[in-house]
Amino acid sequence: MTFSSRFNPVAVVLALALGGMTQAAPRRAVLASGDCKDAALSSQTKALHDTLSARAGENVLTPADFAERLFPPPSGSLADIQRQFEAARGQFYEARYTRATQALGEVLEQVVRLPVGETRWKLFVDTWLLQGMTLRALGRMKESDDAFLNVLRLDAQYQLDPDDYTPSTRQLFDKLRRELARTRKVRLSVTSTLLSSEVFLDGRSVGQTPLTLEVPPGTYALTLKKADAVSFPRQLSVQGEETLVQVDLAYEGAVSATPFPCLATPEEGEQGLSHAVRLGGTLGVEEVIVVRLEGASSGPKWLAATVLNVEGAQKLREGGFKTRGLDAPVESLSALVDFITTGKEQPSVVVAQPNLQPPWEAPLPSAVSATRPEPSGPSATRVVSYVTLGVGVAALAAAGGVRLSAEQEWAELQRGHLNENGRVEADDDTGRRLVGQLSRKGQVLTGLLIGSGAALATGAVLFLVSPSPRAPPAVSVDVTAGPGGAGASLSGTF
Template structure:
């Protein structure tokens, strides 16, 4: 890419060309929101998901990937994994140590995916002890000791059965026990948002929250559980003087993968959406599409979808349509998918508007908000709505214009940084092996896109506000304050007043 020194207009053109390049569809995930045991909700959400993934170029997280990332499942049942361990034991007795080591490693990977509890812990111990014996037979004493330690670090009282282990093996095991007992420990404290939750390390129960215990340094599999509510499994490095952990079990336990990815939440509005955004961050996606099915006491049902941006933490779009029966019309589903992916609404889709409650929200909320709206209208007195709207629009235009000026300065600073920072070749090109220079140019492109968007928006707002002002009756303006927030990464405006 060519960069011409001392030519700001060319910089802008090149940055715009860079920003206007075709971008891939954002990585998305589709989840149901409501009663996760509701078969109709799962079915309707799955239908929207199928309609979305059928479109070319879409990048949507599959249900299988969702399960693998949040709720990894073993390849077979507990009995299947136990038989795999028995087969590995047979290979050990046949002196096929390399084969046995591979088989035991796979067993341990599958054991970590089993439900926590005494049965899993026993299978884990049996696998680690067999691994320790197998490594010793291969002459790998250090690896053998590590396998023994993985048992002793959570059960220092464990003893080897003299009928199955040689005296030398038992002596080595007891020596490791004494070293662990005398060795340095780390204070591990675990708390949960649900009180008296059970804490499991490597599948073994170690107490209830709030829990504090001392354990040897290392990495543990941590799971927190209360009743049927289970946290995400996580690898927990325990090191230093203290390792504090807070598990939001109320949030993590509200997510399920079957029969379709779902977020069960009694929380309404922003709190429910914040849970969906957190989940998107955990999954590593860019957008979360939340699907709701609202049933009124009488009349049609509403199938609604909300698009959330994970990085910015804001709602991008929200729309829905009326539906009858168990299956949503294919044409309506296609129209809704068009809207949530492109923002273009068709007549069959009702688009949610700011400060106006959409029809798919619960009627109880609508009834509760009605008196408030009446009271505000009564207090507004003689203020003309059109004149108020003109002040708001003009104020927003002025704020956006101020942001344009700040961004123009920031773009100029980036241009200067490229020239003076040694990021350019003699011919004016950004050096191919200069990631810092390319990062500056990429940031400049983002600022230019925002700059032009604010410039167009401010002009439109000022023109619209002026027309509204001249069409409205003259009267004293209400107090309005405009605030501008701008920086190298963007600009924004805040508007407040009493109308």
């Protein structure tokens, strides 16, 4: 046998690279699903995440990366950021302008990560005003003007305190205010899947959805909030004639990063899995592992994990085991991670089969009743029909809100802005503005009516084709006993 000493280094490198690719684990995210305030759910989901992350070669998104991508937190507390601001103000009064402007830039990077509201807005205003004066001291006039305008563009009536600002600074501020009033504005329209959601720009509340307002062109930090539901913070570029934004707050508000990445979902239904796939696309991962804790409020529960492929929106594997308390059995947890990553089945893990309902999805055993049986719950199709009908009703209600807001503008237009032919004169700026606003609201109203009609029609069809809940069959048992023996008869309708 003859061996050749010649080899192709390119082929060797390519073979090694391909070998590494076949061994590389997909990028995964572990996500709790259910009651995000449940300490047991958070604890056991974290345990599964840590067990998976400890495996060699695994590529798992960390909770810190999850929070940074969706809800970037500030590096310190509010008190820490305020101390940084005070230090920068001290540097300004000491005429260390270059260091002050750098420090203020660092403060602003943290301010935009604070929760929206008055506290954040006040610190935002104070920082930009001080930055404007610092840049002016450095001779950077255009940047100084832009810093002041970051305050005026959302609060045109803001007044500088005479005790803190020189007359020349106040005169400049008033001049910028007048120039801003003459600047062309952009119509910004914001809608949400949750009605009457509060809209925040740069941390300041500017109204509730559906919202239409005019703002100067530029980039704004947009956040929506309703009760505990908060949208993903986003940088919004407002340009052109009009900018339309629709936020799915029902979905984004269900996501939380603390105490562990979680997606709040109802107790029943597949909506949580579809939202998990959508969230996986936002995070840029290939697979999402959804962890649930199912069972009665007391006693042992099932810890179930579902592996979802993000690109194909497919359920790859599902398994679980019984657990109790905050800590899952180490051996069972390790076996579940083996199943998640390789598909290898072990006795301690119950694997969901395509044609069988897994035990963690089985209904709780009901008490035996001699009077009447409990009816079964609605089918999945009927639940979807309820949700679709609810969306249609919500859109119809939003259309009513838009129509009511348009009535005031129509009444104002009729008061002295229409000629005998029912038209607006070319030199009537106010009348033309009202016509434009009515036209835009008419478009929004048309869209909402069409959308609500489609949703109501779809929901009605789903409701009609879904099976009605049926009570379990009535069964009676007769037992007889006598000297010759005993007997029993079973009768019922099936």
